[in-house]
Structure formats: C-alpha cells, structure tokens
Amino acid sequence: MKRTMLALRHVTRTFGDGESSITILDDLSFEVSEGEFVAVLGPSGSGKSTFLSIAGALLTPTEGEVVIDGQPLSGLNSQKLAGLRLNKIGFMFQSANLIPYLKVEEQLLFVAKLSGMDRREAQRRAGELLERLGLEKRRNYYPERLSGGEKQRTAIARAWMNRPAILLADEPTASLDSNRGQMIVRMIAEEVKAEKKAAVMVTHDERMLHYCDRVLHLEDGKLREA
Amino acid sequence: MFLSLREIRHAKARYALLLVIMLLLTFLVLFVTGLARGLAYANGSAIENMPVNYFMLQKDSDNRFSRSMLDQTQLNEARSRIGKDKMASLGIRMSTITVDGGSRKTDIAVFGVDMSGLLAPDVIQGSAVADTDEGKVVADRKLEQSGVKIGSTIKDQATGMSWKVAGFTSDASYSHAPVVFMNELEWSKLARTSSMPGGPAEGAFNAIAVKGDKAVLAEAAGTMTDVDLISKKTAIAGIPGYSAEQKSLTMMIAFLFIIAAFVLTVFSYVITIQKTGQFGVLKAIGVKTSYLAGSVLTQMLLLSCTSVAISLLLTWGMVQVLPASMPFSLKPAVIAFTSLLMIAVSAAGALISVIRVAKIDALDAIGRAV
Ligand SMILES: Nc1ncnc2c1ncn2[C@@H]1O[C@H](COP(=O)(O)OP(=O)(O)O)[C@@H](O)[C@H]1O
Ligand SMILES: [Mg+2]
Numbered sequence: 001m002k003r004t005m006l007a008l009r010h011v012t013r014t015f016g017d018g019e020s021s022i023t024i025l026d027d028l029s030f031e032v033s034e035g036e037f038v039a040v041l042g043p044s045g046s047g048k049s050t051f052l053s054i055a056g057a058l059l060t061p062t063e064g065e066v067v068i069d070g071q072p073l074s075g076l077n078s079q080k081l082a083g084l085r086l087n088k089i090g091f092m093f094q095s096a097n098l099i100p101y102l103k104v105e106e107q108l109l110f111v112a113k114l115s116g117m118d119r120r121e122a123q124r125r126a127g128e129l130l131e132r133l134g135l136e137k138r139r140n141y142y143p144e145r146l147s148g149g150e151k152q153r154t155a156i157a158r159a160w161m162n163r164p165a166i167l168l169a170d171e172p173t174a175s176l177d178s179n180r181g182q183m184i185v186r187m188i189a190e191e192v193k194a195e196k197k198a199a200v201m202v203t204h205d206e207r208m209l210h211y212c213d214r215v216l217h218l219e220d221g222k223l224r225e226a
Numbered sequence: 227m228f229l230s231l232r233e234i235r236h237a238k239a240r241y242a243l244l245l246v247i248m249l250l251l252t253f254l255v256l257f258v259t260g261l262a263r264g265l266a267y268a269n270g271s272a273i274e275n276m277p278v279n280y281f282m283l284q285k286d287s288d289n290r291f292s293r294s295m296l297d298q299t300q301l302n303e304a305r306s307r308i309g310k311d312k313m314a315s316l317g318i319r320m321s322t323i324t325v326d327g328g329s330r331k332t333d334i335a336v337f338g339v340d341m342s343g344l345l346a347p348d349v350i351q352g353s354a355v356a357d358t359d360e361g362k363v364v365a366d367r368k369l370e371q372s373g374v375k376i377g378s379t380i381k382d383q384a385t386g387m388s389w390k391v392a393g394f395t396s397d398a399s400y401s402h403a404p405v406v407f408m409n410e411l412e413w414s415k416l417a418r419t420s421s422m423p424g425g426p427a428e429g430a431f432n433a434i435a436v437k438g439d440k441a442v443l444a445e446a447a448g449t450m451t452d453v454d455l456i457s458k459k460t461a462i463a464g465i466p467g468y469s470a471e472q473k474s475l476t477m478m479i480a481f482l483f484i485i486a487a488f489v490l491t492v493f494s495y496v497i498t499i500q501k502t503g504q505f506g507v508l509k510a511i512g513v514k515t516s517y518l519a520g521s522v523l524t525q526m527l528l529l530s531c532t533s534v535a536i537s538l539l540l541t542w543g544m545v546q547v548l549p550a551s552m553p554f555s556l557k558p559a560v561i562a563f564t565s566l567l568m569i570a571v572s573a574a575g576a577l578i579s580v581i582r583v584a585k586i587d588a589l590d591a592i593g594r595a596v
Binding site: 052093111 | 237
C-alpha cells in the first residue's frame with residue numbers, strides 16, 4: 001500500500017450565512033498517494049482555489065476533515081498550522097510569489113532556515129534543486145531579473161526545499177505561454193517522481209495535462225474522474 | 227534579521243531616505259536639547275554652582291530673588307538655627323557698567339557675598355578679594371569679551387561707583403549676564419549710594435543660601451520671621467526669562483519628537499501596506515506572524531539605532547566647531563535619555579505596522595492574479 005499524502009473527507013465549504021450562503025465545496029472526498037501528480041480542472045469560479053486553500057491548511061472547511069501526511073488538521077492552532085505548512089506542504093501560486101528582495105538561492109535557504117534545517121545541508125539541497133531545475137546560473141539573481149518561467153521554476157524549487165509531503169499549485173502556468181507552461185508542469189511531475197512525494201495542481205487550462213497521473217473535474221462542488 | 231537585512235540591502239535608496247530623515251530629526255533634537263541645556267546653564271550657572279541646595283526668600287516673593295528683601299533680623303535667626311558654616315547671605319542686583327572710562331556698556335549681575343563664606347567665588351586668575359578690601363571685585367571671566375582685564379576699572383552707570391577687577395572666576399552667569407562678586411562692605415555702599423526710592427536699605431540683601439537636610443531647613447524656616455524655603459531648582463526657574471526660554475525650547479523638542487513619531491509611523495506603515503501581498507505569501511508558506519512582526523520591528527530598530535549613532539557623531543563634530551561663546555551643553559545622561567526616547571518612538575511607530583502585518587490573511591496569497 002502506498003502512503004496517503006493528502007486526504008479530504010466529506011469536506012463542505014460554504015461562504016456567507018443564512019439565506020445568502022453559497023456552497024462552493026459540497027461533501028467532497030479526495031485522496032492523493034505517494035508518487036502521484038493529480039490535476040484538478042475546472043472553470044474560473046468553480047472553487048479550485050477554495051479547494052486548494054482547504055487542502056493547504058489555509059482555510060478551514062465548514063464540515064469534514066483534512067489529513068496531511070497522516071496528521072488531521074482539526075484542532076490545530078494557527079501557530080501549529082503555520083509550522084505544518086512550512087514543513088509538510090509546498091506552495092506554488094499563480095505568480096508574484098517570490099520575495100522580491102531575496103536572491104534565487106536565498107528564497108530556498110530562507111524556508112530551510114525557518115524549518116531549522118542545518119545550514120550546510122540546506123546549501124547542498126538548494127544546490128541540488130537549482131541544478132535539477134536548470135537554475136544554477138541564476139542563483140544570485142533577484143526575481144525582478146528572472147523570466148516568468150524562471151520565476152515559477154524557482155517557486156517549484158522553494159516548494160520542495162523542506163521536503164514536504166505534498167506540493168499544492170494554484171494555476172502555476174497561468175502567467176506563462178503554452179510551451180513554458182508545459183515545461184513547468186513537466187518539471188513538477190519530474191520532481192514528484194524524484195522526491196517520491198505527491199502534487200496537486202489546479203488549472204483551467206486543458207493543455208497542461210500530459211504529465212499528470214490523474215485528472216479530476218471540479219463541478220458543482222464535487223470532484224469527478226475525467 | 228534574515229529578511230530585514232536583505233530587504234535593506236535590496237532597497238538601499240528607500241531605506242537611506244528613511245535613515246536620513248531619522249538622522250536629521252535626531253540631530254535636531256540633540257542640538258536643540260544641547261542648546262536648551264546650554265542656555266539654562268548660561269542663565270543660572272552662578273546659582274547652579276553654589277555649594278548649597280536651598281534658599282530662603284522673603285515670604286510671597288514668587289520664588290524670585292529680585293522680589294525678596296531680607297535683613298539682619300533673618301540673618302541672625304538663620305545663623306542661630308542653622309549654623310554659621312551652613313549659610314550665607316546673598317545680594318543680587320542687575321546693573322550696567324562701562325569699562326576703563328570707555329563708552330561701551332555691558333550688562334552685569336552684581337552679587338554681594340561674604341568673601342570668607344560659602345558663596346565666595348573661586349578665583350582662577352588674579353587675586354581674591356577680602357572682606358575688608360575696598361573698591362575691589364572678582365568678575366566672571368566672560369567679561370573679558372567686553373575688554374575687562376585684571377586691574378581694569380568698571381563703573382556702575384546708575385550710581386557712578388567704580389571698582390577695580392582684582393580677579394577672575396568662571397562659570398558664573400545670572401540671567402545671561404556675567405556676575406561681578408563684591409564683599410558686603412561694597413554691597414552696602416552700593417545700596418547706600420543707590421538713589422532709587424525703595425532700593426535696598428543698608429544691610430539688606432535678597433536671600434540666604436543654606437545647605438542641609440530639607441526637613442531640618444524647613445523647620446528652621448518655619449520658626450523664622452517672614453521667610454520661605456525654596457530649592458535651588460525652583461530658585462533657578464525663578465530667574466527672569468528662565469522659564470519662558472526653557473518652556474519654548476522644551477516645546478520645540480516635544481514637537482520634534484511628535485514629528486519624528488508621525489513621520490516614522492507613516493513611512494513604516496506605507497512600506498508595510500506596499501508589502502501586503504508579500505506578507506500574505508510568507509504567511510501562506512508557513513512563516514509565523516511573530517517572525518514577520520519581529521522582522522518589521524528589527525528593521526525599524528536597526529534604522530533608528532544607526533541614525534542615532536550617526537547623529538551622535540554629527541553632534542559631537544558640531545560641538546568641536548561651535549564657538550565657545552555659544553551656550554551648548556549635553557551631559558551623557560541627557561544624551562542617553564534623548565537617544566533612547568528616539569529609539570522608543572521609532573519602535574512605537576513600527577507598532578501600527580506590526581498590527582497591520584498581524585491582520586494580513588495568508589489566504590490573500592492564493593487565487594490572486596497579482
Ligand atoms: N471568502 C469568500 N467569501 C465569499 N465568497 C467567496 C470567498 N472566497 C471565494 N468565494 C467564492 O467562491 C467561488 C469560488 O472561488 P475560487 O475558489 O476562487 O474559484 P476558482 O479558483 O476556481 O476561480 C467564487 O464564486 C467566489 O466568489
Ligand atoms: Mg483561483
């Protein structure tokens with residue numbers, strides 16, 4: 001049996017209260033195992049970001065349970081949740097998610113430092129990730145001097161830096177052209193295999209799915225197999 | 227530290243600007259403080275440097291030497307109740323003099339004191355004046371700037387009396403005028419010659435300088451005829467012009483602190499608002515709010531400590547080139563207090579930003595096409 005990296009059990013999320021409340025996620029259940037790269041497809045406004053926020057311990061579900069690498073999230077305070085996001089989850093956002101005043105390598109060293117990784121070990125790991133993602137020549141660049149693709153590659157490297165159980169990516173290709181987008185998706189897929197972890201990518205772009213092991217559709221608050 | 231330092235490194239111009247603003251404000255605060263202290267000293271150093279801690283004045287004289295008139299009755303009472311070696315009479319008059327027959331006028335303060343008592347001036351040049359000497363005085367050395375030398379003759383404009391300057395003392399100013407010390411003999415003559423109606427009567431003086439325990443002195447004063455006991459600080463504050471001068475300077479300093487607090491708060495807040503997106507991302511990837519708040523605060527403290535250090539250097543440099551006649555005085559305790567207050571003000575200014583950082587939602591990072 002492969003390890004379950006992320007599980008959502010009967011998750012419901014509503015916004016607003018009383019008559020004006022809308023249900024975005026409706027009794028949704030979902031699991032990702034080790035080595036799996038899952039794509040969640042859905043049109044804009046279907047609740048993809050809401051889904052990812054709940055999976056990423058940024059938003060609490062109205063009902064249901066989230067378990068990350070065996071750890072249920074219910075009952076954890078905000079400090080514990082921050083610690084869990086730091087060590088168990090790697091995030092990638094649409095764009096603009098690098099810290100503008102940190103050089104490429106420092107983006108990685110910073111999260112390693114926060115998680116208490118040994119400095120030499122962090123240096124080694126950063127070097128290895130940057131090399132795999134073709135960024136070794138960019139390690140001393142500020143984000144402002146990187147291309148869109150390089151920025152997202154840096155984001156991938158940072159997301160994997162602390163060896164999280166799972167990488168969560170919210171439309172990571174939205175700000176890139178099709179070719180570059182596909183390269184980013186391929187790199188995420190390669191890292192999932194190399195790290196033996198898991199990843200979930202939400203997107204509304206159907207051209208980005210070649211490298212995914214599983215594709216799900218988010219419709220009416222539920223996930224359906226394609 | 228990791229974030230604060232690297233951010234300063236990356237946005238050098240922005241932080242240099244903030245640093246310069248803080249530096250100039252701190253420098254200005256230090257400068258005005260030095261000036262205020264210097265003026266206070268120039269105003270009352272003669273009283274300040276007296277080896278006593280209290281003064282007895284006539285009742286209801288509003289803490290002002292000029293409004294107080296005491297005579298031998300009180301002096302005798304004080305002598306018997308406090309002891310001869312712990313008290314001395316003090317006569318004070320403002321006057322205008324000319325030097326060596328010239329026509330240039332100079333304002334002075336005349337102090338009539340017992341030349342063998344507590345208030346006898348320390349002579350640093352020339353010779354002292356004895357209680358029996360006639361027509362001789364000891365002058366503050368600032369009178370040199372008006373052309374007075376040892377042996378010069380100074381002439382009182384109002385009475386026409388003149389005295390020979392036998393010696394110089396230092397650090398003796400009263401109401402911004404250099405002090406001329408004379409013995410009681412000359413003081414009585416001056417009083418007698420003074421034709422002003424209501425002027426000091428023979429044997430009269432303005433105050434009794436006393437030293438000792440407050441309780442003991444207060445008790446003694448209570449049993450004496452028509453006297454009030456005031457502290458040295460109160461007496462200095464009662465020097466004409468002293469309070470008005472210090473109040474306006476203190477107000478300037480207070481305003482500078484308010485301006486500093488305001489500028490720093492706004493600056494730090496604007497920078498923080500600009501970084502809302504970034505803080506959202508940082509929180510999303512698991513950075514704790516306390517770390518971010520610490521980072522904002524550290525940055526402000528780094529800037530304020532640096533600017534305080536540089537402005538201290540600037541102040542020191544300026545003191546070196548200030549003309550000696552410029553009243554300026556900064557004691558280490560005052561410097562330390564001002565510096566710490568400035569650092570505290572900037573930390574307080576960063577506090578609103580910290581609150582703002584705490585309110586930023588990590589969710590802002592996700593699903594936003596910035
Ligand atoms: N905090 C919120 N309060 C109210 N409605 C929200 C909130 N967050 C998201 N929504 C709504 O939920 C729906 C899904 O949003 P989102 O998950 O961002 O969709 P997607 O990422 O698929 O575009 C949208 O209609 C949005 O308006
Ligand atoms: Mg979205």
